[in-house]
Amino acid sequence: MTKKLIYNGTVLTMNPDRSVYKPGYVYIEHDTIREVGEWPQDGSKQALLESASWVHDAEGKVIVPGLVNTHTHLFQTFIRGVSDDMPLAQWLRQIIWPSSLAMEAEDFYLAALIGCIENLKSGATYIMDHHYVHTYPENDDGVLRAMEESGIRGCMARGGVDLSYEPKLRETEEEIFANTDKLLDQWDGAASGRIEIAMGPLNLYGCSRAFLEHAAKYSERRQLISHIHVAETSDQIENTKARFGLRNLELLEAVGLLGPKTQVVHGVWLDDGELESIARAKASVVHCPVSNMYLASGVARVPDMLKLGINVALGTDGPGSNNCQDNLEVLKFTACLHKVNQLDSTLLPPMEVLQLATVNGARAMGRERDLGSLEPGKKADVVVVDLRKAHISPVHRASSALVYNANGNDVDTVLVNGQVVVEHGACTLVDEQEIIRRAQARVDRLRAKLAPEYPVFRVVE
Template sequence: MSSFAIRHAAIFTVDPRDRVVPAGTLVVQDGIITQIGDDREVNIPEGCEVIDARGHALLPGLIDCHSHSSLMRGVTENMPLMEWLPWYQLEHRAMTEEFAYHSARLCYLEALQSGTTCVMDMFRFMDRCADAAAELGLRVQLAPYVADKPGKDFFSTREENRRLIHSHHETRNGRIRVWMGLEHLFYCTGDAYREAAQLSREYGVGIHTHCSEQKEEEQAVTAELGRRSLAMLDHYGILGERTLLAHCVWLNDDEIARVADTGTSIAHCPVSNAKLASGVARVPEMLAAGVTVGLGTDGPVCNNSLNMFEEMKFASLIQKAARLDATTMPADQILRMATINGARALGLDGEIGSLEVGKKADLLLLNLSRANMTPVSVNEEGGNLLWNLVFSAGSTNVAGVWVDGVRLIDNGEAVQVSQRSVIAAAQFQGLALQEACRTLSHTRTTMV
């Protein structure tokens, strides 16, 4: 594997001290960061490729902690969650291996082009999603959409999840990892949750599921099962340091404390939660309690975008607006949620999520010489650039993306695949999937 150095960049390490190097150099050898520091301090090894990054910022690759690959962008619109779900289920009833593969290829390409290097994907036929990730070079965590209650047999099975662990966990130099995936309390039996907890311990894999996304959903769970969502998951024994819960919009104080006490992590999806009228999660209280909170897009079907820059900006603004407090959720806190907190939520903080010697080279290089980032002022506290990384930057600024030290995006263009062919195939497959869903629309069923 080649060695290279990125020189003269404004480096945001997101390390424990949030160190910023206004004019810095980072050296990568065999996919690992070996040096990082001021230009004057770093000795570049002989024969190392040097990338001149003047006018650029270098930061850890962004981490999407909760997504669902899909070709159904902009199709199920203007519906609250409980009305939206029966329409969304049609996609899974019509799903095939081929649709799943093209869904994943398209979504992983979009993620990379917007600076995301690692995605937690909950979807179907995830062996094909693994194929797509291998083609593009993206780091993925795969959580099959498992459901085993009667009438929900159009999702993944518990056996599929076990097979995927055996066939794909820790493959591609560890870039592909498999989790136990559980759709929802209304879709999964108690046996499914208890088995997930058992297999999590047996195989050392994580557990990913949804929790407390909408007020009406929370009320329905309580009425049907006799406990609130978090208490029910706790009853099944799945809370813990290997568990990541998506959404958690309607947690109360006691539930936030329980999440913190058990070491459970949360994937916050502010854009999706707003779009589906789910509400505003109590993220400041979660962080204050010591909960690890990462950011997630929730995928194109209920977000329309996989852009983590949008997610960062909105995560801050929605809290400021809802609380009438302009000081809440500042840029440094948001940037950590999109990087090192996300890595910690996925159990990967020892490997990625910050720029530190010994970590894997999952890197994001941003072009600052664009109108949306001008003027630039950077110092050891970040300067105005810190704030503009969160509130101004976007996919148009992405100049380079590396995973494991391999360059996957060069000036916005994919390196490992023909993005034109990926998009053309997704266009064809997406229209075919939409037509398949339309033929099933008269048979849609409710969530419960």
């Protein structure tokens, strides 16, 4: 049995007592954490050092549970930075739709692989990819293959729309559910249990009521997470009111899609009654602060949600509306956005922000039993961040340094399921530089294809 030891660093366990060990250690057997605690200076744990086949001296580093990126769109790594400074509707029409329709199957695979690497190297061991572009039969498999090869833990919310959106991205109900069945049969539980499939109606303004009702019954029957964009902008509220006579969350509840396995993505424009409905249903909200600022969508009422006992998790959103997927960067944005929005500097202290990114993320994924904290018996998804940097040191509190100072470039080592997938800042399972080279060549080709019709894709430095 493979045994690994990370020792001599500051351990933020994120267990119910929020225990911190300085210095501490995490001892792993195969894919499971066996011991967590203080690392003695008297040599009494020498037997652990001698029994481990892989050891990591984490002096000057902080050891934390793997972060959970509860909402992204991996294919958008090929679109990041094409054009900034657009509201959501215009951004979709001029950037996302043309790009996604021009991408080929190989592009979706490489874009997802780059995205998985980026997530791992910024501390996310678990990602929820909301994938809704099915222009080639191989697209979904390519994304899931990227998750498998990179070593990340990933769930694909198989997205779809059947009513109003870019016409070439629409599907029939029959196509959506038949293809979701296929993914569940072929991929759910793959890669030693690292891969999962969820139900992902894209949004409430692009789906028919009949499809949403079918999705609710399908998710319940298959016991799937339902992951869906809700109330991201004020225009979306007006759209569903005009079409269905209901606000976004009211419609979600009316069709039966609001429950403990529901992930309400964004939830920016929710009123008091809708927040209370989410709390009653024990659903989760996925907060994407960088994307909400980037697209000027608004500020989600996260402090109010937390007061109501709502489980709030964090997401980067796709690189098209964030430009990166730096999961450590999201921590600082989360804290600062709500402090300034409510003019209250006491909101969201560092350990509370870390809880959103770890414990709450695991709970949103239905995995609080075996993920989200460093405790014996839980899966060995572990991240080591180097704090010995000029922009971080000297350190008073590791939690503060992690939330307010660190960024993805400070991630040193990452384990998923007990496997070392990033070591000393480098991916161990894939050739990162070769993948970047191949991806850039494909993106250059994509730009050349789109530039004649869409001037924004012309290279202007």
